[in-house]
Amino acid sequence: MEYTDYDTRLAAYAVVTEGDRVLLARLRFPESGPWTLPGGGVEFDETVEQAVVREVREETGLEARVGALLGVRHHVVPPERRMHAGARGRPMKAVQVVFRATIVGGELRDEVDGSTDEARWVPIAELPHHRHGLLVPIALGWAGALTR
Known part of the structure; x- marks a missing residue:
């Protein structure tokens, strides 16, 4: 399949731990x-680092500072599993860029x-008692947070 035959979604996520x-x-x-890590789609005019800071703020009310790149994951979403109806009919390659981040301000709140x-x-x-996506344990493993 050629790159013009599918959509690509670039997203950035933060692993933020406290104790x-x-x-x-x-x-x-x-x-x-x-449940998922705070993060989401990268806008056309921003870097992945800017996107993760924005997404943490939007989804949690907290201000984050981006740390080390932990890893990049990708997976394919078949056309019938696409969330947005207008995008159906085309498969999507989801590219998830994951950073370590720390909180530097703000107050926790719901989006x-x-x-x-x-x-x-x-x-x-x-975590085993909370329904969550695959990215959560994968990224926590990258961060070394599952070995505690």
């Missing part, structure tokens, strides 16, 4: 959905009218 807790945001879709509906510090030991 034995990780900062997560709950996706609104599908249903009241799974209003966005892609997430709740932000929370979740004990890492409790």
